[in-house]
Amino acid sequence: MRYIDPHIHMVSRTTDDYQRMAQSGCVAVTEPAFWAGFDRSSAQGFFDYFRQLTEYEPRRAALFGIRHFTWLCINPKEADDPAFAREVVSIIPEFLKCDTVLGIGEIGLNKNTRNELIILEEQIALAERYNQLVLVHTPHLEDKRKGTRLIMDALSASNIDPGKILIDHVEEHTVAEVLDRGFWAGMTLYPDTKMTPQRATDVIEMYGSERIWMNSAGDWGCSDPLAVPKARLEMTRRGHSMALVDKVTFDNPLSFLSQSPRFHL
């Protein structure tokens, strides 16, 4: 078996995690730029982070036969100061030339503020200008439904094909709108704030397996880098076909990500 974990923050994981993921069938990961658990004090901090994502992590993953790709942006949590955010956004274009960068992400909203929305719109424009795929973070908990709608409205106001945009961290109250509006949907298997493998499997049963994937979003918080193989097991335990299991954990991410000429296995 082989699978792709299309959203995982490997900078926060140990090398042992790469090894266990490879042993579990992981052949590729994509890592969006995100909040590191603390606010960086300067744009230079992001420059170093982008170097880590584009230079160091691909080499560490390759030790275990895993391909590592990345997405770049300023995350919504650190985008509340527009002047600072613009300084960070200005260094992204030079990194878009790197051959493992798939697009802009994970952009989105955190507390659904006007400042976050301004920077979201500017990064959507950046993705449009450079013809990039987009990976979207939606807010957690009580802010998710409102934030997801605001984000979809901002995306729909651009000229980016919704088929080139994946909206992540969907749950039962947002998945239908995301799919109905033509976007791809990501389900994040995360112990406290998002989905269990059981609920993710329920969503696939109810909403189908088109334009949807699963990821672990493994990061510095309580999270599980083996969440995707655990969801595969949950699906097979229920009697779903291997073809369906492979579709949502391998074929679908492959289809979406292959819209970038940079993605290959």
Next chain:
Amino acid sequence: MTQVNATCPMTREQVVNQYFLEHRAKLLDIAAFLDRLDRTQGPGSADFRETAMKEAVRILIDGQPQRAKRVLDILSDSTTELPQSAHGMKGASGAVRPVAASTGGAK
């Protein structure tokens, strides 16, 4: 577009056999959490999260479909205003905080 009928490949008996113990344990966790609230020391009235949870629990036994979605809807912000900045705002708490509330709050 939501298909709710006959979308799980298992029989009712198989689902109960496979998941009952797991969810029995989660049910007991909720029961013990509510008991723990009753056993707390000092003053304090139900905060918005407790109230929201009790409202959500009613959905579990109303016999209607889409329970997970409806529970999430109860726990979702329905306002349309956008604050300018997140500066000074509390982190997400998992339920909708009343506008005037100034105490409590998870990180």
